[in-house]
Amino acid sequence: xxxxxxxxxxxxxxxxxxxxxxxxxxxxxxxxxEKGFAGTAVRDIATRAGLHPGxxxxxxxxxxxxxxxxxxxxxxxxxxxxxxAADPEAPPGPEMLVALMxxxxxxxxxARLIQHETLAGxxxxxxxxxxxxxxxxxxxxxxxxRSPNLGDWDREELPLLLMTYHHLIFGHYAxxxxxxxxxxxxxxxxxxxxxxxxxxxxxSERLLGTAEEGERGGNAT
Amino acid sequence: xxxxxxxxxxxxxxxxxxxxxxxxxxxxxxxxxEKGFAGTAVRDIATRAGLHPGxxxxxxxxxxxxxxxxxxxxxxxxxxxxxxAADPEAPPGPEMLVALMxxxxxxxxxARLIQHETLAGxxxxxxxxxxxxxxxxxxxxxxxxRSPNLGDWDREELPLLLMTYHHLIFGHYAxxxxxxxxxxxxxxxxxxxxxxxxxxxxxSERLLGTAEEGERGGNAT
Amino acid sequence: xxxxxxxxxxxxxxxxxxxxxxxxxxxxxxxxxEKGFAGTAVRDIATRAGLHPGxxxxxxxxxxxxxxxxxxxxxxxxxxxxxxAADPEAPPGPEMLVALMxxxxxxxxxARLIQHETLAGxxxxxxxxxxxxxxxxxxxxxxxxRSPNLGDWDREELPLLLMTYHHLIFGHYAxxxxxxxxxxxxxxxxxxxxxxxxxxxxxSERLLGTAEEGERGGNAT
Amino acid sequence: xxxxxxxxxxxxxxxxxxxxxxxxxxxxxxxxxEKGFAGTAVRDIATRAGLHPGxxxxxxxxxxxxxxxxxxxxxxxxxxxxxxAADPEAPPGPEMLVALMxxxxxxxxxARLIQHETLAGxxxxxxxxxxxxxxxxxxxxxxxxRSPNLGDWDREELPLLLMTYHHLIFGHYAxxxxxxxxxxxxxxxxxxxxxxxxxxxxxSERLLGTAEEGERGGNAT
DNA sequence: GATGAATGAGGATTCATTCAT
DNA sequence: AATGAATGAATCCTCATTCAT
Numbered sequence: 001x002x003x004x005x006x007x008x009x010x011x012x013x014x015x016x017x018x019x020x021x022x023x024x025x026x027x028x029x030x031x032x033x034e035k036g037f038a039g040t041a042v043r044d045i046a047t048r049a050g051l052h053p054g055x056x057x058x059x060x061x062x063x064x065x066x067x068x069x070x071x072x073x074x075x076x077x078x079x080x081x082x083x084x085a086a087d088p089e090a091p092p093g094p095e096m097l098v099a100l101m102x103x104x105x106x107x108x109x110x111a112r113l114i115q116h117e118t119l120a121g122x123x124x125x126x127x128x129x130x131x132x133x134x135x136x137x138x139x140x141x142x143x144x145x146r147s148p149n150l151g152d153w154d155r156e157e158l159p160l161l162l163m164t165y166h167h168l169i170f171g172h173y174a175x176x177x178x179x180x181x182x183x184x185x186x187x188x189x190x191x192x193x194x195x196x197x198x199x200x201x202x203x204s205e206r207l208l209g210t211a212e213e214g215e216r217g218g219n220a221t
Numbered sequence: 222x223x224x225x226x227x228x229x230x231x232x233x234x235x236x237x238x239x240x241x242x243x244x245x246x247x248x249x250x251x252x253x254x255e256k257g258f259a260g261t262a263v264r265d266i267a268t269r270a271g272l273h274p275g276x277x278x279x280x281x282x283x284x285x286x287x288x289x290x291x292x293x294x295x296x297x298x299x300x301x302x303x304x305x306a307a308d309p310e311a312p313p314g315p316e317m318l319v320a321l322m323x324x325x326x327x328x329x330x331x332a333r334l335i336q337h338e339t340l341a342g343x344x345x346x347x348x349x350x351x352x353x354x355x356x357x358x359x360x361x362x363x364x365x366x367r368s369p370n371l372g373d374w375d376r377e378e379l380p381l382l383l384m385t386y387h388h389l390i391f392g393h394y395a396x397x398x399x400x401x402x403x404x405x406x407x408x409x410x411x412x413x414x415x416x417x418x419x420x421x422x423x424x425s426e427r428l429l430g431t432a433e434e435g436e437r438g439g440n441a442t
Numbered sequence: 443x444x445x446x447x448x449x450x451x452x453x454x455x456x457x458x459x460x461x462x463x464x465x466x467x468x469x470x471x472x473x474x475x476e477k478g479f480a481g482t483a484v485r486d487i488a489t490r491a492g493l494h495p496g497x498x499x500x501x502x503x504x505x506x507x508x509x510x511x512x513x514x515x516x517x518x519x520x521x522x523x524x525x526x527a528a529d530p531e532a533p534p535g536p537e538m539l540v541a542l543m544x545x546x547x548x549x550x551x552x553a554r555l556i557q558h559e560t561l562a563g564x565x566x567x568x569x570x571x572x573x574x575x576x577x578x579x580x581x582x583x584x585x586x587x588r589s590p591n592l593g594d595w596d597r598e599e600l601p602l603l604l605m606t607y608h609h610l611i612f613g614h615y616a617x618x619x620x621x622x623x624x625x626x627x628x629x630x631x632x633x634x635x636x637x638x639x640x641x642x643x644x645x646s647e648r649l650l651g652t653a654e655e656g657e658r659g660g661n662a663t
Numbered sequence: 664x665x666x667x668x669x670x671x672x673x674x675x676x677x678x679x680x681x682x683x684x685x686x687x688x689x690x691x692x693x694x695x696x697e698k699g700f701a702g703t704a705v706r707d708i709a710t711r712a713g714l715h716p717g718x719x720x721x722x723x724x725x726x727x728x729x730x731x732x733x734x735x736x737x738x739x740x741x742x743x744x745x746x747x748a749a750d751p752e753a754p755p756g757p758e759m760l761v762a763l764m765x766x767x768x769x770x771x772x773x774a775r776l777i778q779h780e781t782l783a784g785x786x787x788x789x790x791x792x793x794x795x796x797x798x799x800x801x802x803x804x805x806x807x808x809r810s811p812n813l814g815d816w817d818r819e820e821l822p823l824l825l826m827t828y829h830h831l832i833f834g835h836y837a838x839x840x841x842x843x844x845x846x847x848x849x850x851x852x853x854x855x856x857x858x859x860x861x862x863x864x865x866x867s868e869r870l871l872g873t874a875e876e877g878e879r880g881g882n883a884t
Numbered sequence: 885g886a887t888g889a890a891t892g893a894g895g896a897t898t899c900a901t902t903c904a905t
Numbered sequence: 906a907a908t909g910a911a912t913g914a915a916t917c918c919t920c921a922t923t924c925a926t
């Protein structure tokens with residue numbers, strides 16, 4: 001067991017060395033992902049984090065603030081992946097897909113959180129969309145436009161392409177639990193993640209004409 | 222799409238002629254879709270349906286029962302569409318896609334409900350998955366297997382293809398509100414629905430080699 | 443099946459020939475006896491009587507009025523028994539006990555109702571006590587004072603004797619269900635009623651010196 | 664009666680030193696005794712205990728759990744009295760009766776609670792009977808069997824003797840309020856309790872031939 | 885006389901949050 | 906930083922009762 005220097009952004013790990021705040025964030029992430037914001041009780045988060053509900057307010061100002069902290073912690077690595085992909089210096093290729101897959105399959109709660117929010121509608125969700133989702137789409141859009149065979153699609157079809165990726169990535173991991181059960185597959189096993197990544201690359205090929213070289217994208221997780 | 226003779230189970234219509242139960246179902250569908258089950262207050266449903274909260278229980282045994290009635294009402298037409306598509310007598314083609322699109326774009330709340338449930342996890346969602354989603358997948362699977370160029374895909378890639386349709390149909394309309402805002406498009410306009418339908422047919426073509434004859438399935442809504 | 447002339451005071455009988463009001467009274471009696479006034483829902487009474495809750499108000503003005511009708515119907519025969527016993531023309535003896543036993547064991551709900559009310563306390567119960575219980579005690583007191591060996595007891599002990607009979611008669615049948623279970627006896631069987639009657643006569647003998655001749659008091663029910 | 668050292672489970676006392684839980688138990692005992700379980704509103708218990716309805720749930724899981732806690736607190740001393748009486752080392756005598764009287768007259772709510780439950784019938788009451796009343800009868804049965812002149816009664820009359828004591832003790836204090844009003848006596852005054860105790864001893868004498876030496880067991884309350 | 889729907893008050897309970905300790 | 910108790914608003918739901926049909 002190597003010494004763990006507490007990193008703000010890190011997920012889980014050896015239980016005893018986790019900050020209380022991190023334990024709360026972990027508990028909250030799991031519960032918000034499963035039951036949504038309204039369906040999650042502060043008491044349950046606290047219990048799961050091993051403390052009493054009141055104590056939670058020593059670490060986060062409110063349920064809402066905790067929720068946003070969970071989102072923030074989860075979304076930052078995604079920004080970084082997309083930023084790297086949008087870097088004009090970087091070579092085009094399936095690396096972004098592979099990296100995204102790896103990240104989401106490692107913390108599937110994140111994908112579910114994002115879908116919950118996107119699904120919600122109303123004031124609250126609109127703020128989320130503006131603050132969190134628009135930057136993601138802006139970056140993804142940049143990355144997409146560097147694809148070689150894009151001319152195959154009309155300009156007005158591009159948003160649909162973007163959304164296709166949204167669904168096949170975020171949607172896939174968000175629903176991995178339920179759909180895995182329907183199909184009797186563990187969609188979060190490393191095999192399945194690898195297969196899904198290959199599938200996405202193949203599909204990209206057919207849609208965009210990219211990634212002819214990239215069937216290897218496997219050692220995810 | 223065949224002419225729709227108004228039936229007891231119909232949606233919307235002249236406000237005054239709606240049964241109280243139908244008004245409740247409409248109100249509940251909208252609110253459950255927007256806020257999820259836990260986030261929706263029975264009082265709000267009642268108010269929106271124009272009656273006092275207690276009266277609601279003359280029509281539905283509980284919030285849960287109401288929720289299930291909403292799902293049932295929404296899902297039945299989907300079963301019928303898929304059943305028709307799975308009928309071996311029926312000619313293959315994009316009709317199923319077109320019909321599904323038309324139905325979902327006409328009541329986008331339904332798609333959101335389905336995603337809410339599929340997202341939820343836990344006991345509750347698993348029951349939904351078993352009772353509602355598995356039959357859908359069974360029928361869709363039958364329909365898919367009749368595609369001509371299916372040999373292009375490995376047997377283990379078929380579930381991923383199925384899921385792709387799930388995401389591009391249910392996911393699309395479930396997230397239409399939020400993603401439409403990000404992309405600054407009204408994804409529920411009849412133009413957009415038509416475009417999305419053409420997109421899906423085109424994508425099917427590239428994935429399955431089908432639908433060469435039927436791209437113009439546009440008179441949706 | 444002989445012709446049944448509808449008698450206001452009669453209990454149960456051939457189900458089909460019962461007035462709706464009688465069915466309601468029967469249902470109410472059973473439920474009030476089991477669960478008390480507050481614990482009984484008008485809806486349950488109606489259901490048990492085979493009609494819808496609203497219809498009940500065609501027969502009784504309110505839950506309270508129904509309750510009082512149940513009491514009235516049940517208590518009238520008891521008054522009559524006590525009146526006969528207090529009649530100075532009547533020969534003294536255990537006949538009153540035997541008759542009371544027979545009546546209460548035949549409709550044990552009545553005893554429970556009386557105990558419920560007596561137990562309750564508060565405004566409501568005090569009204570019951572004044573209206574219903576005081577006349578019973580007045581009559582019973584008259585009957586007691588005609589006992590031969592009463593001089594054995596102080597004047598201030600007489601109320602305790604009266605209460606002893608109250609408990610051993612009303613209390614006995616009120617608790618027959620529960621205590622029968624504890625003791626593993628069916629206290630409402632005709633054997634048990636006969637035994638209990640003999641017991642009471644024997645006890646009266648020892649307390650009041652009466653009833654030397656009366657061990658036969660058996661053919662109850 | 665031995666000296667009573669104040670214990671956590673004690674009744675009444677200097678108002679300010681009572682635990683909140685104790686105040687709730689006191690309030691609940693009084694109200695449940697007067698109005699029964701169904702007739703008592705949690706809000707009223709809370710108000711009487713000086714707090715808001717929700718706060719009550721910090722101390723008791725539910726109305727039902729509170730009810731059971733009230734019963735448990737009240738019944739424990741009764742077990743102890745009966746245990747002492749059933750002890751084969753202890754000398755036989757009216758001490759048990761005296762002690763029971765003292766306890767019940769000091770908290771008459773308890774007797775009413777017991778009668779309420781015994782009266783109730785249905786699932787709920789049966790559980791009570793099994794859990795609470797059967798042990799009482801088992802102990803009382805042991806105590807009874809040590810009486811000298813028991814041979815005077817048939818074996819099948821013993822349950823009726825047991826029940827007689829049940830009625831004359833629990834029934835007496837349960838109905839003390841109402842019957843006291845009918846008879847125009849304060850049955851809970853120390854005089855009345857003493858007189859009732861003497862009455863019971865005298866009655867025991869006549870029934871069992873016991874207690875020739877101990878009639879003066881009067882220092883109750 | 886029966887029905888089903890409506891009503892509004894009140895039922896128990898949960899909730900997020902606060903605060904003294 | 907943690908706790909347990911307090912709070913009051915809000916939760917879902919049941920209740921007795923009414924009324925048009």
